[in-house]
Amino acid sequence: MSVLRLTRAIYDQIRAHGEETYPNECCGVLVGRSLADGWRVGAAIAAGNTRIDSAHNRYQIAPAELVKIEREARRLGQEIAGFYHSHPDHPAQWSATDFAEAHWLGCSYVITNVSEGKATVTHSFYLAGDTEVDKRFEQETIRVDDEAILSETTGH
Numbered sequence: 001m002s003v004l005r006l007t008r009a010i011y012d013q014i015r016a017h018g019e020e021t022y023p024n025e026c027c028g029v030l031v032g033r034s035l036a037d038g039w040r041v042g043a044a045i046a047a048g049n050t051r052i053d054s055a056h057n058r059y060q061i062a063p064a065e066l067v068k069i070e071r072e073a074r075r076l077g078q079e080i081a082g083f084y085h086s087h088p089d090h091p092a093q094w095s096a097t098d099f100a101e102a103h104w105l106g107c108s109y110v111i112t113n114v115s116e117g118k119a120t121v122t123h124s125f126y127l128a129g130d131t132e133v134d135k136r137f138e139q140e141t142i143r144v145d146d147e148a149i150l151s152e153t154t155g156h
Contacts, residue, residue, distance in 0.1 A: 002126040003038035015119035018086030027059035031073040032081040039081040082108030092121040
């Protein structure tokens with residue numbers, strides 16, 4: 001099973017973003033480094049939700065914004081580890097639309113339920129597979145562990 005490692009600050013930031021944009025979906029990009037069993041996230045970068053037709057239950061990140069985030073991540077020696085968004089008053093489970101619009105194989109997709117303006121449950125799903133044809137979401141463990149991440153990055 002894949003593991004998504006986050007600091008408490010990043011985890012809280014993702015959840016707070018969902019509360020700030022309620023009743024619309026928030027969205028953002030996770031950047032970090034690949035590990036043998038998943039990702040270590042170094043930053044969660046909030047993005048604008050460009051969906052104007054259904055912002056309460058859909059999200060879209062502008063391609064130009066995504067390219068800018070990817071370039072900055074590479075400059076810092078990181079890469080796109082995944083994406084996050086919120087589900088206002090809806091379970092933290094991927095939808096058919098989430099699956100259809102997920103194309104970054106090998107990345108994590110984090111979903112937070114925001115119920116009546118308050119972040120409740122947060123889950124992550126790893127987009128496994130080799131092609132669009134055989135892609136699938138697999139439940140992923142979220143590990144919020146500041147000390148382990150600190151020691152991995154500092155070498156202590």
